[in-house]
Amino acid sequence: MIKAKINNIDIEVPEGTTILDAARKVQVKIPTLCKHKDLLPTAACGLCIVKLKNSPKLPRACATPIENGMEITTHDSELFEVRKSVLELILSNHPNECVTCGRNGTCELQDLAADFSIREDKIKRFVRDIPIDNSNGSIVIDFRKCVKCGRCIEVCQDIQNVWALSFLERGINTRMAPAGDISLKDSPCVKCGQCSAHCPTGAIIENDETETVWKALRDENKYCTVQIAPSVRVALGEAFGYPPGTNLTKKIYTAMRRLGFKAVFDTNFSADLTIMEEASEFVERFAHGKGALPLITSCCPAWTDFMEKMHPDFIDNFSSAKSPQQMLGVMAKTYFAEKMKIDPAKIYQVSIMPCTAKKYELERTDEMHASGFMDVDVALTTRELARMIKQSGVDFNELPDGEPDSILGEYTGAGTIFGATGGVMEAAIRTAYNFVTGKNMPAFNVEAVRGMKGVKEAELEVAGHKIRVAVAHGLANVEHVLNKVREAKKAGKELPYHFIEVMACPGGCIGGGGQPYGTDDDLRMKRAKGLYNEDGEMKIRCSHDNPEIKRIYADFLGKPLSGKAHDLLHTHYKARPIYQR
């Protein structure tokens, strides 16, 4: 343990703790811009400088481990002035466009400028003129607003191992750019949006499609329907002052109707549907030897894009079941349309997702038009929905609870936990167990696959069979799991896993690239807890026990993996080049 003083307060912290973290422990907040809790310090901005007794240096608190006997001052008038000058310098290279910026009100740089009472431009502004990159439809980069903190690059290279972004040149000319100065569309980018979730400014934001949705809602010839993804319900509240993890499902239903949607569906329902198909696929492959093992989940479009680009040797292992978003879309424009006698051409399906890659998924392959139309017309992120609600004049916090539509709305605990890392695996196990044994599991919780550990492994007993599973989140964690499989295959050894779940974003969808800002592990855990709590409280906790799921198979689809299910609910994958140029 290290003993030191911060602002004359005695502290004792483990060795290796940075001054920044030590200060947090005694309720002292040192201002930061480049440092993010998920990431190693880049020490790029210089805002977190502090004073040490008997030393002329001003070390950066985010990157300096605290030492025994240090006497640290974090705030005095001199530090204030230096920090203010640093900020003024940063602002002098930043466009003065706050009111028209996508991060207006959520920007870390703007907050700092406000806190430091910056009231004038002291230094003549110079902003390099670089055109906006909106080439990939999911995220939009405005390089002029970049403060060169390096967060997006660290996320894209180290957490996601995609390497779509990097710094080019050096010194004052340093700039962030996709893979050697090409457009994002031509780069390896998998659209996960983690860069946008970590950027402190408006330099990287989601592609805002709220205007498109408003237009559709105002169009009398359209029948607008909506679906809400599992993880949205426990994160949206943050934009309205609720504690992270508060489950607002029923308020969101009401808000959707107030916005003008004629039918409100729940992606949790189609998560149950995905599980029916995917668990059946697993049983086919595991018990009947039909198809490659390990089976790998495919409901995360950033992950499928990553796999198609970097690991195409695993294409045969991918579950062909579509993601819940796409399954709901196709069911809305076929089953629901038929039942309600609505012309499917008129249905305009919007999905509310925690994710920027879901925008890309809408046109991933021709199979995303299985209904004969675009199955889902627009995907909005949680952040976009929050803005729409604010624009609509609906007083969200005071709304009464509502209900979803009676078809494509009812869900189980298994559908809910889809939103957290390990949740798809746990849901699939519950149903696969039943399909193999004919009985439900004695206890549903599969604790081994829950939590924030980067790779989780478990061995489960099902009717005398041992099923080995792995769960990875954060794309950089995938390699390890896939390499184990490759090595075993090469050596002709038994497979290390039978079933693998991957979600691109750390924490899974609850930590998605389109979720409210400020996501770190603490927030991820709170949001995940919101989902697991709901699951724990539900009467029905297995997808195959969902009465509406039973009905949709009886009425419409036949059996899981039937011809009709294949036509509507399944897709395929193909190798894609990593770089378009």
Place this chain on the structure above:
Amino acid sequence: MSQSSTITPNEKSDIRKEVAQHVSNWKGEEGNLIMILHAIQNQHGYVPREVAMELSREVGVTLGRIYEVLTFYHYFKLVPPGKHNISVCLGTACYLKGAPALINEVKSQLKVEEGGTTEDHEFHLDVVRCIGCCGMAPAMTVDGRTCGKVKPEDISKIIAETKSA
């Protein structure tokens, strides 16, 4: 700023062979990425994107990392060099004496960007910091020859002379 790539399968296999050769020359040596990039630049006069991509595949280093290195060192060029090199000085003295107007004139006459090469590969334009000829400001060098007290009107003559030389 890389050139667009329409390369034939033949060229592709040539690039493969060439990169494999460079890589095998430097196998196992520390810091070999830079040495390989040097070898590539020596061969082509710059590092073509297609070659950098092949190198990325061959050595398993991402293209993003390769470009971090390529753009960090001024030595490496990403565009083909021109037959003739024009460097306009933008040191303080030249700046004050009107270098920006010279740069604009060269850019518009040759239709070339700073650091770029004309479409016919005849001219390459660089903007450089003080070349030590402040007494002759504004100054520029053309293929190593220094021209002093240059006025925008002089540019077309300088270009014509260089072409015919």
